[in-house]
Amino acid sequence: MQLLQDILQNVSAVSTHGPLDVQVQSIAFDSRQVQEGVLFVAVRGVQADGHAFIQKAVEANAVAVVCEELPKELQPGITFVQVRDSGEALGRMASAFYGHPSTKLQLVGVTGTNGKTTSVTLLHKLFRELGYHVGLISTVQNQIDEEIIPATHTTPDAVKLNELLAQMVKAGCTHCFMEVSSHAMVQQRVAGITFAGGVFTNITHDHLDYHGSFEDYIKAKKSFFDMLPKTAFALVNADDKRGPVMVQNTKASAHFYALRKAEEFKARIIDNTIQGLHLEVDGQEIWCKLIGAFNAYNLLGAYGVAVLLGEDPMEALTVLSSLNSAAGRFDYIVSESQITGIVDYAHTPDALENVLNTIQEIRNPNQKVITLVGCGGNRDATKRPIMADIACRLSDRVILTSDNPRFEEPQAILDDMQKGVKPLDFKKTLSVLDRKEAIKTACMLAEPDDIILIAGKGHETYQEIKGVKYDFDDKKVLREMFVQLGK
Numbered sequence: 242m243q244l245l246q247d248i249l250q251n252v253s254a255v256s257t258h259g260p261l262d263v264q265v266q267s268i269a270f271d272s273r274q275v276q277e278g279v280l281f282v283a284v285r286g287v288q289a290d291g292h293a294f295i296q297k298a299v300e301a302n303a304v305a306v307v308c309e310e311l312p313k314e315l316q317p318g319i320t321f322v323q324v325r326d327s328g329e330a331l332g333r334m335a336s337a338f339y340g341h342p343s344t345k346l347q348l349v350g351v352t353g354t355n356g357k358t359t360s361v362t363l364l365h366k367l368f369r370e371l372g373y374h375v376g377l378i379s380t381v382q383n384q385i386d387e388e389i390i391p392a393t394h395t396t397p398d399a400v401k402l403n404e405l406l407a408q409m410v411k412a413g414c415t416h417c418f419m420e421v422s423s424h425a426m427v428q429q430r431v432a433g434i435t436f437a438g439g440v441f442t443n444i445t446h447d448h449l450d451y452h453g454s455f456e457d458y459i460k461a462k463k464s465f466f467d468m469l470p471k472t473a474f475a476l477v478n479a480d481d482k483r484g485p486v487m488v489q490n491t492k493a494s495a496h497f498y499a500l501r502k503a504e505e506f507k508a509r510i511i512d513n514t515i516q517g518l519h520l521e522v523d524g525q526e527i528w529c530k531l532i533g534a535f536n537a538y539n540l541l542g543a544y545g546v547a548v549l550l551g552e553d554p555m556e557a558l559t560v561l562s563s564l565n566s567a568a569g570r571f572d573y574i575v576s577e578s579q580i581t582g583i584v585d586y587a588h589t590p591d592a593l594e595n596v597l598n599t600i601q602e603i604r605n606p607n608q609k610v611i612t613l614v615g616c617g618g619n620r621d622a623t624k625r626p627i628m629a630d631i632a633c634r635l636s637d638r639v640i641l642t643s644d645n646p647r648f649e650e651p652q653a654i655l656d657d658m659q660k661g662v663k664p665l666d667f668k669k670t671l672s673v674l675d676r677k678e679a680i681k682t683a684c685m686l687a688e689p690d691d692i693i694l695i696a697g698k699g700h701e702t703y704q705e706i707k708g709v710k711y712d713f714d715d716k717k718v719l720r721e722m723f724v725q726l727g728k
């Protein structure tokens with residue numbers, strides 16, 4: 242419980258109506274969660290405008306309402322606070338409500354199209370091994386040391402985020418590594434949060450449905466670096482064309498890492514095999530368990546963060562070399578007849594291309610590559626034909642299938658994907674709507690030693706269809722099919 246005036250300490254109100262010394266039990270931005278003593282924040286969203294639910298919140302006995310536009314009639318007994326930007330105010334109020342937990346630990350945010358989960362997971366494991374109490378906020382799961390707290394978003398909403406950070410502080414965490422998605426930036430989920438550092442992995446095609454254009458997507462990512470304080474570091478992948486743009490206006494101290502240029506943090510790939518990566522990092526040779534050139538970037542970024550946070554470089558490298566990847570990232574099983582089945586979360590064109598290039602690099606010429614891929618419903622549709630084309634270019638056989646159709650017709654998504662298949666590739670491409678059937682088909686097509694890539698869902702253990710999440714686990718189904726088909 243906190244006084245409204247204390248919650249408002251970092252919010253510049255346009256106007257206030259009613260007493261500010263009222264007790265607030267909790268903060269809600271969904272009228273359906275309002276009960277007596279709750280502060281309701283009206284936020285404009287994609288589907289709806291929270292302002293339309295102010296009356297509902299009032300009826301549910303909200304103690305106060307924060308909004309951009311005041312309702313025509315102000316109910317007596319309820320305090321109304323008008324602000325310029327409710328999303329930003331929500332972030333700042335949530336931080337104050339939970340006692341500014343982000344200032345009480347070293348919080349590092351990672352943004353970029355690909356590699357966020359891998360990077361924060363590596364950092365969480367690294368700092369645990371170095372002996373710290375560490376928090377993790379990621380797509381796969383949130384964690385306080387080894388305790389797992391399920392995640393619903395890559396970056397939680399402002400209230401959940403500050404609540405989580407407060408729990409971490411209470412548990413004695415000194416560090417937290419979190420993913421900062423572009424949606425989170427636009428929706429101000431991290432407003433009012435103090436970061437000790439920020440990392441930029443890369444930016445490629447994704448989420449254009451939400452951001453409208455690539456320029457706006459870049460702006461969303463850049464806005465994370467614009468908000469970093471002077472005390473923070475901004476660690477940027479200099480091999481990405483947009484790297485320098487990210488730190489153009491930041492107050493934080495900019496640092497760079499690269500594989501293709503001489504930068505402060507530098508690595509070179511000596512060898513890239515199914516056993517892992519052999520790297521040279523800052524002149525030191527290491528063997529890592531992670532597979533794929535793109536993981537050299539994730540490892541180097543994590544190393545840079547450790548050094549910037551004051552850790553011993555050699556010790557950090559030694560631990561990094563012992564770490565496995567995050568769940569569902571180049572996760573593989575080998576069948577009785579030596580078919581390698583890889584489950585990977587590649588759900589963007591760039592990620593798919595990277596994973597397939599890696600497979601091409603590590604396979605021997607007589608191993609066929611069979612790729613199974615789909616695209617999510619109610620998400621960026623422009624990536625669908627592109628991903629189908631990439632799959633065709635870099636595989637011997639392609640099976641297009643469903644990946645979380647959500648509220649779209651699964652067949653319509655496949656039709657969009659098929660548009661990217663070139664006539665020459667028709668022969669090698671199949672469409673199998675049902676993902677389980679598709680995995681079975683891939684296993685039937687595979688001969689001993691072949692490689693099957695199952696892309697798009699990685700760690701996910703569900704298939705989301707019309708608002709219902711049905712149990713579905715790519716790796717489990719793959720294992721079952723290998724056994725069922727005697728592969």
Ligand SMILES: CC(=O)N[C@H]1[C@@H](OP(=O)(O)OP(=O)(O)OC[C@H]2O[C@@H](n3ccc(=O)[nH]c3=O)[C@H](O)[C@@H]2O)O[C@H](CO)[C@@H](O)[C@@H]1O[C@H](C)C(=O)N[C@@H](C)C(=O)N[C@H](CCC(=O)O)C(=O)O
Pocket residue numbers: 270271272273283284285286287288289290291292294393394395396397398422423424425428451
């Ligand atoms: C597109 C998107 O990001 N939507 C998020 C957004 O919802 P929205 O804008 O649609 O909200 P809305 O339904 O329009 O409602 C507007 C406001 O009215 C309120 N409301 C609504 C109904 C009602 O009866 N009463 C009420 O008060 C809502 O609580 C909300 O505050 O705000 C909600 C609350 O924070 C989020 O849960 C929701 O995430 C949806 C479920 C989602 O799927 N988001 C994905 C795309 C996402 O955020 N992904 C990124 C990662 C992407 C990546 O990099 O791969 C993530 O960080 O997870």
Ligand SMILES: Nc1ncnc2c1ncn2[C@@H]1O[C@H](COP(=O)(O)OP(=O)(O)OP(=O)(O)O)[C@@H](O)[C@H]1O
Pocket residue numbers: 353354355356357358359360380395420442443535536538539569570571585586587588591592593595596699
């Ligand atoms: N640094 C990287 N560059 C390019 N591709 C990568 C990189 N790291 C991982 N990938 C690929 O992208 C996929 C997703 O990786 P990861 O989950 O780490 O990214 P993310 O940024 O967290 O994704 P999301 O936006 O869904 O949260 C991996 O399965 C892999 O195929």
Ligand SMILES: N[C@H](CCC[C@H](N)C(=O)O)C(=O)O
Pocket residue numbers: 380395588616617618620644645697698701
């Ligand atoms: N965080 C991403 C994950 C996409 C994963 C893919 N399986 C899909 O459902 O499209 C999103 O919500 O857009």
Ligand SMILES: [Mg+2]
Pocket residue numbers: 357358359379380381395420
């Ligand atoms: Mg992620």
